[in-house]
Amino acid sequence: MRASEAEDLVRPLLWIGFDGKIPPPETVKLIHRGVSGVILFVRNVGTRDQTRALIHELKSIAPGPLLLSVDQEGGRVTRLNEGFERFPSLREIGGKSPAEVREIGRRLGAQVRDAGFDIDLAPVVDVDSNPANPVIGERSFSRDPAVVAELGAAMIAGLETELAACAKHFPGHGDTDKDSHHDLPRLAHALERLRACELVPFKAAVKAGVSCVMTTHVVFDALDPGVAATMSAPAIGLLRGEVGFDGVCVSDCLEMKAISEHFGSGKAAARAVGAGVDALLVCHTHEAQHEVIESLAAAVVDGRIAESRVHEARARLAALATRHARPI
Numbered sequence: 001m002r003a004s005e006a007e008d009l010v011r012p013l014l015w016i017g018f019d020g021k022i023p024p025p026e027t028v029k030l031i032h033r034g035v036s037g038v039i040l041f042v043r044n045v046g047t048r049d050q051t052r053a054l055i056h057e058l059k060s061i062a063p064g065p066l067l068l069s070v071d072q073e074g075g076r077v078t079r080l081n082e083g084f085e086r087f088p089s090l091r092e093i094g095g096k097s098p099a100e101v102r103e104i105g106r107r108l109g110a111q112v113r114d115a116g117f118d119i120d121l122a123p124v125v126d127v128d129s130n131p132a133n134p135v136i137g138e139r140s141f142s143r144d145p146a147v148v149a150e151l152g153a154a155m156i157a158g159l160e161t162e163l164a165a166c167a168k169h170f171p172g173h174g175d176t177d178k179d180s181h182h183d184l185p186r187l188a189h190a191l192e193r194l195r196a197c198e199l200v201p202f203k204a205a206v207k208a209g210v211s212c213v214m215t216t217h218v219v220f221d222a223l224d225p226g227v228a229a230t231m232s233a234p235a236i237g238l239l240r241g242e243v244g245f246d247g248v249c250v251s252d253c254l255e256m257k258a259i260s261e262h263f264g265s266g267k268a269a270a271r272a273v274g275a276g277v278d279a280l281l282v283c284h285t286h287e288a289q290h291e292v293i294e295s296l297a298a299a300v301v302d303g304r305i306a307e308s309r310v311h312e313a314r315a316r317l318a319a320l321a322t323r324h325a326r327p328i
Contacts, residue, residue, distance in 0.1 A: 006297035017283035055116035105158020125201035126174035149204035169216035172198030217258035236276035266295030
């Protein structure tokens, strides 16, 4: 297979972001050439009508279904603001009943869907087990894994009546004392501890029918010493096997410093897809997006990634689009 053919094969595995409210030429080109998803942030959106218009423009460029996603969790992680209902943090609703949380999820999902999105990259189902955690905290329902599992499943059930939900950050970012946006966290917990705490909400999320699961850039010594979970075959194998998930596995952004400064975005992308990740978030720069495409293509050409693995990922993404991607 030639490099250009390999690039065409792997390009749908990317979900990209861009700066500003007008998609730049490089973003337009990548969408036209077949990336399967776009993620929007505060920097991209305005009012509901402006957001809808931007999403319509992006989808009109694509040769096929294009999945639009956003991190609309509630609390401090809220991308849609002007004219949108404000939702409390998960910690604030952690004392509510599952029925109440399901209804909150339905309302949240309806609002995000009405703005034109296909996927809400929520909820966080990490367990808030470390008070010193700089990135999870109030984004979690509780310090009790059973509560996170019950309420996370309820939130997912509500969201999934409107659009695709995404449980994050697998296998669990709740007990770290570093933020993977800036550092590479490491957890030394035994597998028995992961099963008793971190994995409990993800199993509940799968049973609730969650469409996507996002990986975390955290090293788990019990699974794969020295290797971030996003790039780890044992970690993704745990998700597919013991946790029982067969939907779209999406990486957290490969431009986060836990990945870019320790492994390199391109090399990490190839290892992630080889490990079993289906969609790769590359949220910021065209340089990183092209680096990832070229790295994936080179890995297919030289056999480090089997073509069958890419086709498997593309099939999962196509099934997600069939179910959730709103037409123009």
